[in-house]
Amino acid sequence: MNRYFLYLVLLNMLVNVIIFVPNILIQYRFEGAVMGVLIAIPIGVALNYLLSTTINKFPEQGMPEIIANSKHRWLKIIHFCGIQWIWFTAGLITLVGFIDILDRFINPEMPKMALLVIYLAAIFLIIQLPTDRVMYFLEIVLFLNTPLIAFIIFKAFTNDYLSWDSMLEVGTHIFERPSLKSIAAATYCFSGYTNLIIFNRLIKGRLKIWNFFAVFLLGIFNLFTTFFIPIGFHGSDGAQEFQYPWISTADSLRLAYSPIERVIFLFLMFYMSITLISISVHWHVSFELIKGTFKEKISKKKNLLILIFYAGCSVAGVIFLNTILLNKITVYWMIVRLGFEILLVVIFFIWTRRWTA
Amino acid sequence: MPTNNVQSIKESLIHKLQQPEDLVFKENHTKEKYMEVLYIKSISDEDVLLENVLKPFFEITSSKEFLDFLQSHPKASEYECEQKTIDMVMRGVAILFYQDFVFLFDCKMDRNNAVMDTTVETTIQGPQAGFSESLPVNLGLIRQRYPNVSLKVESTTVGNLSKTKVMILHDTKFVDPDTLKRVKKFLDAIDIDMFQTGEQLFDIIKKSNRALFPLMLVTERPDRVAINLASGKVILLVHGSSYAVILPTVMKDLMSSMEDIYQTYWIAKFLQILRYTAFNISIILPGLYVAVSSYNPELFRVHLAMSIAGSRTGIPYPSFVEVLLMLFMMELLTEASIRLPKAIGPTATTVGGLILGQSAAEAGLVSNIMIVIVSFVAISNFVVPINAFSFTIRVLKYFILLLATIFGLVGVVIGFFMLLAYMVKLDSFGEPFLTIIQSKPSKE
Numbered sequence: 001m002n003r004y005f006l007y008l009v010l011l012n013m014l015v016n017v018i019i020f021v022p023n024i025l026i027q028y029r030f031e032g033a034v035m036g037v038l039i040a041i042p043i044g045v046a047l048n049y050l051l052s053t054t055i056n057k058f059p060e061q062g063m064p065e066i067i068a069n070s071k072h073r074w075l076k077i078i079h080f081c082g083i084q085w086i087w088f089t090a091g092l093i094t095l096v097g098f099i100d101i102l103d104r105f106i107n108p109e110m111p112k113m114a115l116l117v118i119y120l121a122a123i124f125l126i127i128q129l130p131t132d133r134v135m136y137f138l139e140i141v142l143f144l145n146t147p148l149i150a151f152i153i154f155k156a157f158t159n160d161y162l163s164w165d166s167m168l169e170v171g172t173h174i175f176e177r178p179s180l181k182s183i184a185a186a187t188y189c190f191s192g193y194t195n196l197i198i199f200n201r202l203i204k205g206r207l208k209i210w211n212f213f214a215v216f217l218l219g220i221f222n223l224f225t226t227f228f229i230p231i232g233f234h235g236s237d238g239a240q241e242f243q244y245p246w247i248s249t250a251d252s253l254r255l256a257y258s259p260i261e262r263v264i265f266l267f268l269m270f271y272m273s274i275t276l277i278s279i280s281v282h283w284h285v286s287f288e289l290i291k292g293t294f295k296e297k298i299s300k301k302k303n304l305l306i307l308i309f310y311a312g313c314s315v316a317g318v319i320f321l322n323t324i325l326l327n328k329i330t331v332y333w334m335i336v337r338l339g340f341e342i343l344l345v346v347i348f349f350i351w352t353r354r355w356t357a
Numbered sequence: 358m359p360t361n362n363v364q365s366i367k368e369s370l371i372h373k374l375q376q377p378e379d380l381v382f383k384e385n386h387t388k389e390k391y392m393e394v395l396y397i398k399s400i401s402d403e404d405v406l407l408e409n410v411l412k413p414f415f416e417i418t419s420s421k422e423f424l425d426f427l428q429s430h431p432k433a434s435e436y437e438c439e440q441k442t443i444d445m446v447m448r449g450v451a452i453l454f455y456q457d458f459v460f461l462f463d464c465k466m467d468r469n470n471a472v473m474d475t476t477v478e479t480t481i482q483g484p485q486a487g488f489s490e491s492l493p494v495n496l497g498l499i500r501q502r503y504p505n506v507s508l509k510v511e512s513t514t515v516g517n518l519s520k521t522k523v524m525i526l527h528d529t530k531f532v533d534p535d536t537l538k539r540v541k542k543f544l545d546a547i548d549i550d551m552f553q554t555g556e557q558l559f560d561i562i563k564k565s566n567r568a569l570f571p572l573m574l575v576t577e578r579p580d581r582v583a584i585n586l587a588s589g590k591v592i593l594l595v596h597g598s599s600y601a602v603i604l605p606t607v608m609k610d611l612m613s614s615m616e617d618i619y620q621t622y623w624i625a626k627f628l629q630i631l632r633y634t635a636f637n638i639s640i641i642l643p644g645l646y647v648a649v650s651s652y653n654p655e656l657f658r659v660h661l662a663m664s665i666a667g668s669r670t671g672i673p674y675p676s677f678v679e680v681l682l683m684l685f686m687m688e689l690l691t692e693a694s695i696r697l698p699k700a701i702g703p704t705a706t707t708v709g710g711l712i713l714g715q716s717a718a719e720a721g722l723v724s725n726i727m728i729v730i731v732s733f734v735a736i737s738n739f740v741v742p743i744n745a746f747s748f749t750i751r752v753l754k755y756f757i758l759l760l761a762t763i764f765g766l767v768g769v770v771i772g773f774f775m776l777l778a779y780m781v782k783l784d785s786f787g788e789p790f791l792t793i794i795q796s797k798p799s800k801e
Contacts (some may be wrong), residue, residue, distance in 0.1 A: 137781045206775035272770040
């Protein structure tokens with residue numbers, strides 16, 4: 001199913017707003033973010049292509065099934081336990097970040113723990129579903145939300161107060177030396193493909209070339225929207241004043257004839273579900289990787305232990321990480337993630353070539 | 358197959374049947390021959406017996422010819438074993454003892470074979486007749502609508518005491534063999550004493566016996582059965598019930614009315630969108646009211662927020678109490694109007710709907726907007742065409758309401774998606790419940 005691949009990529013493109021990508025890009029807008037974005041696009045598409053075509057050689061198999069009968073069991077365990085952290089932390093940062101947003105914009109009087117409880121309840125319900133059901137759920141969520149996001153983007157682009165001059169001003173800084181941080185942040189938009197290492201279980205047949213073309217176009221459009229629309233609304237200097245540029249941008253929009261006048265509520269309600277499914281997809285991958293380290297079927301007790309561990313980490317995250325700290329950590333996490341991602345793709349690529357040769 | 362021990366069989370049968378009041382054991386003589394008849398008169402059709410056995414008995418003089426007549430009669434079958442014979446007698450079969458032979462003569466009385474009008478799944482146009490309560494008549498109704506050799510009919514019995522006859526119908530050309538296997542396995546595994554109608558399966562289908570969603574469709578319309586046969590579903594007909602069970606059932610089936618195919622394309626699409634909207638409104642609206650009025654009044658534009666708040670100024674308690682009170686009243690009203698005799702029914706609706714609603718608002722117990730919302734929810738609920746599913750929705754809204762009361766707007770959205778995730782998790786005999794938007798796993 002080719003469209004499943006696109007869903008995964010699209011999901012990451014949508015959720016980058018929560019995980020500080022626009023924030024990081026805008027912070028470096030005069031110091032190489034534009035060039036960084038331009039460099040990120042080929043890197044992202046290339047990684048997409050490399051991993052997808054490699055894993056395509058194992059139709060309907062996830063990473064655990066592919067390496068299931070490997071002789072080096074300890075190597076496998078170390079490998080899985082190592083790489084599952086990327087997905088787990090991706091979900092964790094999204095979760096903690098979004099709880100912070102909800103606390104700030106929707107329910108300022110409610111303890112963060114209460115918000116966390118309901119989120120964890122929903123996430124744990126979803127991540128324990130079989131992989132195909134998680135994908136169906138993702139499809140339904142995107143199906144329900146796509147009209148809404150298309151509408152918001154349409155409203156943003158046609159708004160009278162969108163200043164194209166500010167965007168052009170930032171655009172003139174294209175030849176600055178690109179910063180690693182902005183490249184790392186921009187590649188996050190493309191990294192939905194990494195979920196394939198579990199979700200490849202559902203992909204039958206070869207991925208057609210137009211998929212990567214679609215990823216390329218979507219990526220350009222997405223990065224442009226993510227990066228430039230807040231600048232267009234708040235000015236090239238004003239944009240960096242906001243911790244969450246896109247949410248403030250949504251708050252600048254107004255629907256004159258709708259019962260819900262402020263777009264920020266539409267936007268946040270839309271992101272409640274997108275964030276939910278994004279965390280669920282990431283943690284589902286992480287969960288399945290941990291399951292893959294065990295030889296036999298996982299027992300209820302172990303299952304519960306993993307979930308308790310997840311819950312414990314998120315509680316600690318919500319307690320100890322405030323917005324600024326989380327933002328700083330995310331910047332470095334992005335770089336580490338990019339490194340790991342390249343490493344994962346390259347090692348897998350070489351391993352497959354030797355294995356099939 | 359002549360049996361020598363006719364006498365012992367006869368005695369044993371009469372002994373085992375324990376001589377009930379309505380047991381008839383009659384001897385018939387003519388000059389040449391002698392026959393004994395045994396049946397239970399309250400469940401056997403004596404006219405059939407008279408017409409097909411007794412009249413010929415006196416008309417045919419030769420004893421050999423009468424034996425030939427009995428052996429070739431389509432309703433007569435020969436004795437096999439005692440237990441089966443007793444079962445058959447209890448279902449209205451007459452036993453004939455003639456010479457060295459024992460015959461089972463089918464003269465079951467078929468009561469309740471009148472075809473009834475549809476009362477639950479009504480349509481404006483299209484066929485109006487439903488099923489009867491007789492199994493052979495129902496099978497006949499389906500065969501009339503579905504005259505194909507590929508229609509396969511099998512039968513089994515369900516129920517330890519009731520031993521109800523259940524027929525499994527499917528079209529061998531379209532049915533998915535895996536589904537059929539699952540259905541048969543499910544029917545074999547049922548452990549229940551009294552099985553009287555297909556609706557009882559609703560709860561049995563879940564291993565834990567705690568089902569919230571109906572995973573099968575119970576219908577009273579032969580045309581719906583015929584159309585589902587053609588789309589590869591399995592049909593169960595239960596003896597004594599005027600409803601057929603359709604398996605597997607997904608949400609798409611629960612949201613469809615037969616009228617959809619009796620309308621033009623766009624009208625049918627419009628009606629379907631209407632139903633799905635009503636489904637969502639009915640689930641979300643009470644929770645959303647609590648979330649908006651108590652947590653995030655700034656969600657709506659100022660005028661609307663003001664009018665909601667203004668309508669609530671006199672109300673002495675928080676919004677969730679108000680919603681619960683009003684919903685509770687509505688549930689009582691719905692329940693009462695089902696139970697009441699038809700003659701008093703309209704009175705209950707008038708008293709409940711008009712007087713109580715009006716005065717509750719005037720007394721300052723609930724706000725006017727609340728009454729609008731509750732009626733909205735109730736009406737939306739009744740738009741859902743399949744009754745069993747509309748009962749499910751009645752319960753679902755309390756889940757969202759609870760989450761909205763505790764978590765506000767976040768609770769509404771996440772609660773809705775938790776319900777979605779639960780529905781994604783469900784499947785009916787291997788078919789995902791939400792097949793309308795998600796693809797079938799095996800067929801692509």
